[in-house]
Amino acid sequence: xxxxxxxxxxxxxxxxxxxxxxxxxxxxxxxxxxxxxxxxxxxxxxxxxxxxxxxxxxxxxxxxxxxxxxxxxxxxxxxxxxxxxxxxxxxxxxxx
Numbered sequence: 001x002x003x004x005x006x007x008x009x010x011x012x013x014x015x016x017x018x019x020x021x022x023x024x025x026x027x028x029x030x031x032x033x034x035x036x037x038x039x040x041x042x043x044x045x046x047x048x049x050x051x052x053x054x055x056x057x058x059x060x061x062x063x064x065x066x067x068x069x070x071x072x073x074x075x076x077x078x079x080x081x082x083x084x085x086x087x088x089x090x091x092x093x094x095x096x
Contacts, residue, residue, distance in 0.1 A: 043083070
């Protein structure tokens with residue numbers, strides 16, 4: 001009985017990290033899905049929960065433009081110059 005208890009303890013100790021890693025992967029995958037869904041709305045306010053709001057942060061976008069005024073400047077530019085160019089947008093993560 002004592003050996004069975006020790007064996008069960010060893011097996012459960014080895015399995016716990018695998019279960020924790022799977023949970024972290026699921027959380028990350030959910031975050032990525034929320035990120036792309038938020039930007040697909042063409043409203044940067046929906047994606048703002050993912051960004052730091054410090055005014056002195058620098059942001060770069062895919063057009064290699066630099067925004068030194070933090071999230072607010074990046075958000076305002078997106079709303080004014082980028083979003084109006086689209087009637088809709090569907091973005092999704094690339095699959096390998």
